[in-house]
Amino acid sequence: MTDAIRIRAPKRFYAGLVLIGICLFVFWANHGMTLGTPRMMGPAMFPRILAVMIGISGAVLVLLSLNFDGEKLERFSIRGPFFVTLSIIAFSLTIRSMGMAVAGMLALTLSGFATPEARPREVLIFAAVMTVLSILLFHYFLGMSVKILDIPGTGIEF
Structure with missing residues (x-):
């Protein structure tokens, strides 16, 4: 009789499950889109190809987590995902x-x-520098018609 399946690398295992979940979500999200052919790609081909690669990576992580020792799960903080989503x-x-x-x-x-x-000071300096660089890149160098500044009700618009 064989031993029960044991997760030896929980961090790797759950990362793999998340990647498999992303793969499944992409397939669900573009189910009505046409795949097309290699000569004439449809709107679903590229997302599905990426989803398959992500899903395969997730499956590999899950298999590795069952065969090799790895890191344990650490305490999860909601701070990072909250501020990035916000x-x-x-x-x-x-x-x-x-x-x-x-x-x-x-x-x-x-x-x-x-x-x-x-x-706070470092975050504000970084944000200001990156914003100026983004404006230079997208508006001036790439010529995109992105609005630079518009303060409603003041008439200030660039």
């Missing part, structure tokens, strides 16, 4: 109405506090 929502709500200067600064500042080691 920054994405803030960016999406402000980019069109207030422009890249406000949206970029807001998103980068919020996401900077995802780590407990964040220092």
